Amino acid sequence: MWEAIIWGACLRFAQASLQASPFIFTGLCLAGLFHRLMGQQHTRWLFGSNTVASLFQSWVIGMLLPGCSLGVIPIVKQLRRSGIAVGTIFAFALSSPLFDPLSMLYGLTLSKPMTILAFAFCSLIVVTVSGSIFDWMFPDTEVVVEEPPPTPHGIKRLLAVLVVMARETVGGTAIMIVCGLLGSALLSTLLPPGSLQRTMAHDNPYSPLLMTAIAIPAYATPMTAMGQLGSMFQHGNSIGAAFILLIFGAGMNLGLLLWMIVNYGWKKSLVWMGLMLAVVISFSYGIERPLYPTEIEPADHTHAFDIYCQPFQSNASPAGGYPAEILRRIKLETQPHEWFGVVLLVALVALGLILRSLDRTWVIETWLNRPSEIREQSTRKTWDLVVPGPVLAGVGLVGIIAFSIVGCFAYYPSPVETLEELNLAKTEALSAALNGRSEHALHWIPICEGWNRRLQVGAYLRHGRLDEYHRMKSRVLADHLELLEHMMENQDPPEEIRKQVASTSRAFGRLSMAFREELR
Amino acid sequence: MKLLRIAPFLKIGLCLQTLLVAGCAGSIDESNGQLEHHRPDHKPPTFPAAVEQLAQRHERIVVESHSNEAGALERELHEQMDIVNWLPELAADSALKKQDWEQVQTASKELLNIYQQVDATVHGSPRGEWPAAVSKIPPIVETLTRLVPRSTDQL
Incomplete structure (x- = not known):
């Protein structure tokens, strides 16, 4: 029994790590941009601090930037270094993982898009109310941290961002992220x-x-949480529970809590959690009936x-053993962008370890911060302009937002392309069901369900609307x-399965016809 | 050191969490592990069956309305409203094209509206007069019946 539980925990840890990897990488990029390009003063200007307006600003930035509750850990660390108050930091930390362009689109094509918009509005109220009360109770949470000397412009400035990212992957941030995954x-x-x-x-x-x-304690990416919300609406589950799943499941994890306790102490952390619980749970009961x-x-x-839950039944161990089964599942489930995220993170960790071992003899920051020889104005070409760091950081932020919007078109392909993918997955699932290969069928059915959802979002994205007819077909x-x-x-009788x-x-045939021939 | 200090908090959290989720454990065994979505007995299997039932049940509702037994009429009415609600879903699971499906959806909304008015009179004390809109039900059902041949599968 214990074997199944322990190996099951290993599988859940691996799955969460893989899902989180692209978001953690994005979080590290943003932390690097804020730290070395934007600087403390401009970061404080962007987010504000200790005012109701700053809570709103942070909520808006959080909604625009793609992220998850683990990916925000390096960012909140940087916001703290910039002297921003806790209320504002957590307004960002909570809103960033809730929605991003991918998950928002997904949510808007659910049967009740108004519910998703209401959830987004409620999340604004949650961060504003709890943040305002907290900042009023503890007005002195802005810390002063010495800012590193500016890095000279040019390639060194970009290298400095990379160095920040690499160091975060082998420092305290990594411990918090691992705690969140645990x-x-x-x-x-x-x-x-x-x-x-x-x-x-x-x-x-x-x-x-x-x-x-x-x-x-659970970890959910914005898309996972949105998919679960969709399932909860479809199954007529508690709307209050769905709201809590979004706020705490997607927006919170043990690593983030640990970061709060380590940096602000027990008292403030408990007050913050108490406020959050009170506001979120009150909301959840309030919206249960109306929504x-x-x-x-x-x-x-x-x-x-x-x-x-535990992935393995304790009374039936996998035929090839637990490690082989874990590897098999990971290979089957992991998407290309998740592998890409893992590769980038591994490279950053390797770089971080190298820099750490070099620190005893040579600190790279000393070299990075040393002013370069000033090139004579006459030898500089006219297009060789010095772009200020904050402008570069702003371009980086806008670039990340733009990339996540463009990414929507790749993640949600056109209906014709999606139908082809769905057809392949359906063929696998149905032929496995006919041949009695339950495991194979049970693997492909959720993939069909995923493509079926993406079909609707892809159509919505390209036509600006999705009518009731197509929603119903899906x-x-x-x-x-x-x-x-x-x-x-x-394990129903084969005859029944054949009919189904x-x-x-x-x-599927009718859905295919509807989306190919009747979509306007 | 700071990490060590939070250990008691984690322990308390885990204990609370265990207590809260303890009720979930074993719930799957309540039905011998069998998971099925409940399908109401009065849910018709297909769109043609639903349309046929609508006509028959409407006649029964008219007959029941003259009897004094409110319970039977109420049950019949509520089941009829359920069937009306299922019409768009059943029509989408048929070969009907978009235009025809939209007709079904409109008919479903109209029927539901009328039956809700009827339901309100049934719950009144004394039982009120049926709304004039009830006379629209047979033509709406007739429209749905005309769509049935087009709903058979051509795939």
Whole structure:
């Protein structure tokens, strides 16, 4: 039994690490930009500090920049160095992981886009109310940290950003991030496989509280949280619990809490958490009825939270052993951009370790900060302008936002391309179901579900709207896929499965026709 | 050292969390591990079946309205409203094209609106007169019936 739990925790740790890697890299880039290009003074100007306006500013910046609750750790560290108050720092830290262009688009194509907009507005109220009260109670949280001397312009300035990023990956930030990842692993050891499937019901008054206990140690990327929200709406789960999942599941983790305690002490951290819990839980109970979709038939269970539970059944160990099964799952599930993030992080860690070992004999910052020989004005070409650091940092920030918007078009391809991918995944899933290969079918069905969602978002992105007809066609396919998934899990008779395969195939055919021929 | 100082906090947190989630453990066993979405008995399997049931049930509702047994009429009405609600979903699971589906959606909204008015009169004490809009139900059902041949699969 313990073997399954421990290996399961290893798998959850690895999955969370892979999902987080692109966001951690983005967070490190931003921290480097703020530290070496923007500087403390301009960072303080951008975010503000200790005012209600600064809370709003930070919320807006957080909403625009892509990030996750682990990726914000290096950024909040830099914001603290810049002398920004805790309320403002946490307004950014909480809002940045909640939404980004990718997840916002996903959310807007859910059956109740108004709910997503309401959640976004509620998150603004949460950070404003709790941040204002906290800053009023503790007005002296702005620290003064000596700023490093400016790096001369040119390649050295860019190298300095890279050096900051590399050093963060082998310093205290890395420990906090690992603690955040361990939260997910630890949570899985406490929750038996599938134990959350029948929880979070709309009529259960304890759903928001239970979600709070789960969401704080859990780690979810914005897209994961949004996907779970979609599943919760579809299954008629508690709206309050969904809101808590977004705020605490996506916005908070153990690493971030640890950072708060280490930097601001017990008292302030407990007050902050108390304020957050009070405001968020009050909101969750307040929105339960007004935002609940009445036309939805509540389902008796959901698989949305299986990823927080133990992945392995204790009574059935994998045929090839746990390590082989973990490797197999990671290879199957990990997306190319996640591998890319891992490679970049490994390179940064390697660079960080090299710099650390060099520190005894040669500190790279000393060389970076040494003024370069001033080139004679006459020898400089007219296009060789000196761009101020803050301007470069601003361009970098806008570039990251622009890249994440452009990325939406790559992540959500055109309906025709998506239908081709969906067709491939559907063929795998249905043929496996017909041949009785449950494991293979159960792997491909969620992939079909993912492409089905991306189909809707891709169409919405390109046409500016998605009508009810197409939403309903997608919903019908999703229902058929889910039913097939349950039949495979329950090992229903082959005859029943054959019928369900046929109806799922028909549903795909109709969906395909609707999106190819009737999309305007 | 700072990390060591937070250890008790983590322990307390974990204990609380264990207590909170303890209720979840084993819930999957309550149904012998069988997970199925509940499908109501009165949910028709297809769009043609739904349209057929709509017509039949409407006649039953008219008959029940003359009896004194409010419970049977209420149940019949609520089940009829459920079927009306399911119409767009069932139509989307058929071969109907977008224009026809939109007709079904409009019909579903109109029917639901009328049945809600009827439901309000049933719950009144004494039972009120049925709204005049009830006379629109047969033509709406007729429109839906005309769509049934087009809903059969051509795939």
